[in-house]
Amino acid sequence: MEAVQHSKLIVIVAFPNLPLLEIAGPGDIFFQASKAVYEKIGFENAYKVLVVAADRSEQIVTRSGITISSPTKRDDIQQPIDTLLIAGYNFENPAIESSDFYDWLSDIYPKVRRIGSICVGTFALARAGLLTNKQVTTHWEKGPKLLREFPDVRVDSSQLFIRDGNIYTSGGVSSATDLSLALVEEDYGREIAVSVARHLVLHLKRPGYQSQFGDLLPEPELEHGVFGKIQDWMIANLDKDLSVEQLAAHSNMSPRNFARVFLRETGLTPAKFVEKLRVEMARKLLEESDLNIEQVAGKAGLVSLVSMRRIFLRNLMITPSDYRRMFRTTRNEVAFA
Incomplete structure (x- = not known):
């Protein structure tokens, strides 16, 4: 276990209209991990989780209609970021597309220890130019689209999550928990990660792959062919x-x-x-x-x-x-x- 001298700041950058689980899942896992670390070695606040809006708004309205307050802007973060996670991606939001978000993302990347994406957040990392020649995953439904739009990215959407260097990408929405547990195990070891998984009634490593969730058959274009x-x-x-x-x-x-x-x-x-x-x-x-x-x-x-x-x-x-x-x-x- 590595020596810990300060809290690890986990910043979740959230797009509007994303599933709540993409924020709540990692948040609960890192909270429980902090509790487990304190009980084991007496270190408080092993993780601190901060949620910020990709479009700099002060509220993030999730797909379920539940609104999350995010008064801190991404540019106002002073503490060094340990892990940056991009949650969600809005394919039709001109406010995001026309902003300097992707410039900020590519600029912040060298300053963080690791960076990752949850579900279709992989598209944001790709648009920022961070995934060239990287092996990545995303939601199984969006894998073909990611490959079409970013042919220089190696897409394997059968996986729940993939690490390539210090870039971590995860699959569908619930894969946020798989990725978060893997990050906890990487930081504090298997015993802490197992403790978190048991408390939250989760698999430390879920059996299977995203392949088991997707449709195997294409939809033929010629209905009367x-x-x-x-x-x-x-x-x-x-x-x-x-x-x-x-x-x-x-x-x-x-x-x-x-x-x-x-x-x-x-x-x-x-x-x-x-x-x-x-x-x-x-x-x-x-x-x-x-x-x-x-x-x-x-x-x-x-x-x-x-x-x-x-x-x-x-x-x-x-x-x-x-x-x-x-x-x-x-x-x-x-x-x-």
Whole structure:
């Protein structure tokens, strides 16, 4: 454990209309970590958390309608910043886009020990020019957009959080807690981080990846194209032979021409599309049905337990049994008075 002589100032720079959890999650974790550090080594205020508005306003209105007071402006911070976290990002806010926020961000970066982003805050770091050739993550829905807009950034949106040097990026909203716990462990060790996780009833390291939350299938642009005409039949026959030859025959096309048109419409080969379609069906059955995993494999056309496990790991980075434990409906498990 490193010798601590002063509080570590954590500054969360928040965009308007962000989810409250992006602020509250890290705030509660760093507060609880300070308490745990005091109980263990007697050092008070190991962390101090300050929330400031990206647009210099004195209030941050969150997406839920809850307003957070932020009287301190980012330019008024006098104490050295240990960790700077960018929470949220407003894609259509001209006040932010036309401000000197990104100049400030690139200027402050060399002065902090580490800098990070929560969810789509990765876009702000990229716009400030801090992510060139860096490996990063962001919300799984926004990964493709980040890559399109910043092709010099290495995007892996399957991860909950990624560290590249002293730059830390996290995935979806709740990944703010995963990242914050990792920062606490980095600062004060596993024992303190575990203490925080236990108190807040969190995983120190959550199992799985963002991949398990996202949709595997693209949305074809041509609703009435080859895919549009065959999709219902494919879904109804997932437990049957869905080879290119069978799909082409059902579409009255040659296998070669069918494969070419299908790839153009969906961005995936027929075989890869069928695999992902079967995984999506299996996910739904694991979440909502009482079928055992072998029965799920059969109904989804995944052949066997071994094959299903391999395909789940390839597409979702999680086993079918772990997926069911994490996402199964709670309808039959919640006790009502």
